[in-house]
Amino acid sequence: xxxxxxxxxxxxxxxxxxxxxxxxxxxxxxxxxxxxxxxxxxxxxxxxxxxxxxxxxxxxxxxxxxxxxxxxxxxxxxxxxxxxxxxxxxxxxxxxxxxxxxxxxxxxxxxxxxxxxxxxxxxxxxxxxxxxxxxxxxxxxxxxxxxxxxxxxxxxxxxxxxxxxxxxxxxxxxxxxxxxxxxxxxxxxxxxxxxxxxxxxxxxxxxxxxxxxxxxxxxxxxxxxxxxxxxxxxxxxxxxxxxxxxxxxxxxxxxxxxxxxxxxxxxxxxxxxxxxxxxxxxxxxxxxxxxxxxxxxxxxxxxxxxxxxxxxxxxxxxxxxxxxxxxxxxxxxxxxxxxxxxxxxxxxxxxxxxx
Numbered sequence: 001x002x003x004x005x006x007x008x009x010x011x012x013x014x015x016x017x018x019x020x021x022x023x024x025x026x027x028x029x030x031x032x033x034x035x036x037x038x039x040x041x042x043x044x045x046x047x048x049x050x051x052x053x054x055x056x057x058x059x060x061x062x063x064x065x066x067x068x069x070x071x072x073x074x075x076x077x078x079x080x081x082x083x084x085x086x087x088x089x090x091x092x093x094x095x096x097x098x099x100x101x102x103x104x105x106x107x108x109x110x111x112x113x114x115x116x117x118x119x120x121x122x123x124x125x126x127x128x129x130x131x132x133x134x135x136x137x138x139x140x141x142x143x144x145x146x147x148x149x150x151x152x153x154x155x156x157x158x159x160x161x162x163x164x165x166x167x168x169x170x171x172x173x174x175x176x177x178x179x180x181x182x183x184x185x186x187x188x189x190x191x192x193x194x195x196x197x198x199x200x201x202x203x204x205x206x207x208x209x210x211x212x213x214x215x216x217x218x219x220x221x222x223x224x225x226x227x228x229x230x231x232x233x234x235x236x237x238x239x240x241x242x243x244x245x246x247x248x249x250x251x252x253x254x255x256x257x258x259x260x261x262x263x264x265x266x267x268x269x270x271x272x273x274x275x276x277x278x279x280x281x282x283x284x285x286x287x288x289x290x291x292x293x294x295x296x297x298x299x300x301x302x303x304x305x306x307x308x309x310x311x312x313x314x315x316x317x318x319x320x321x322x323x324x325x326x327x328x329x330x331x332x333x334x335x336x337x338x339x340x341x342x343x344x345x346x347x348x349x350x351x352x353x354x355x
Contacts, residue, residue, distance in 0.1 A: 001206065057260060090130045154351070175292065280348065316330075
């Protein structure tokens, strides 16, 4: 538990102190994201007050997580693990895809950023390489960071061949990263929701460490590789998002951009895969799932019937169009995320008790 506290504290301090430095640098060079404006054909929520706000703040989050993970291990002189390093690889790799997207939004003033196909190719390259590497590097007991079995609260009996496993991991990472990306439309909304997700994985990983098959030899033990290191990564991510939230909450002084949203989504998916709780993602990332479904419903309904389900998608913009204040939407959506996470943790603990 001491390592978790150290990691969370270092990441929070780095992010809290580093973000205003990044804000000043970005503002000095005019690195602000383009804001969509309404026209006669398309009506968007009024976000003119956000014009000129620096973007690409996800750099501060990524730096906070990486610095915290490395410094925590250095302070206690603990060796790095394949699990921790691979999640950092996933975060940084997806963050670089986000940097390319934010570059177009900032320098080319193209509010849509990268073309969807280009972004998906970049995400796929990072996700597939991560998936392959995740079943390498066996520990002394033969456990690799990821298992090729589909998992819910533990690994199930459904074991995938390598080809299907790569596609499964790609799907989980792509779905989660795009869910966080779609949610990042209001000040602090995605940041606060991601913070809650990371806290959930801190609890899950710490519990798995205490009940690890390295220490416990009954049928209730968890064969997760490096659960304590997963807790350190999750705590670092929670601390970094917490520190960033100070500057990202309404009225935001900086946006995380795709740099942050893709990196955070990748970290959440990576923690789910490595903790063997893949199908628990609809709970630990419940808000991101709802937001994604709202976009799917909107696009599907319009293409099939010519009618829209919501006034605007993603879902939070629908409530903006109804006249809800931004702060009210954000807080209520945070509450929804908390309820999903509470239900997921209850399922996780109930399975252990029943076992």
